[in-house]
Amino acid sequence: MDIAVKYDIEVIKDEARHLVSKGLVNRQQPIYTLSKYITERDWPFFELELEKHEFLLRDRIIDLLSHEKWEED
Template sequence: MAVLERYCISDFQDEVRALVARGSVGRQQRIYELKRFFDDRQWPEVEHLLNEYDYLLRGRIIDLVGAECWTND
């Protein structure tokens, strides 16, 4: 995961979408599973960001990244 100086929710969501697209995490996994992609110094800032936007660590990653849009349906 890219090291972001200051996390903003849209950048964080983009990073998580990239992890989902690569298959590193699943949409149905809990948000707290993302902790393995951050070091111990970064994770508290991520937790603060998630709390600021009312995301629960026990919530699903799909709640964080939102619905996907398929162009060829």
């Protein structure tokens, strides 16, 4: 059975935070960079959720991380 995942904006933000913290993506890269880490099947749902919350694929990942916590300075 092939089931697509429904993405919530908070899940997307958490995923972006996780990828940034692992050093896989940079805060200054465009949001569409995240497509490398989302299955092709799920990407349309991911994209629709971003659009629903007025994010553009060319916006920077840092825009998703608006409430980022800093543990070290």
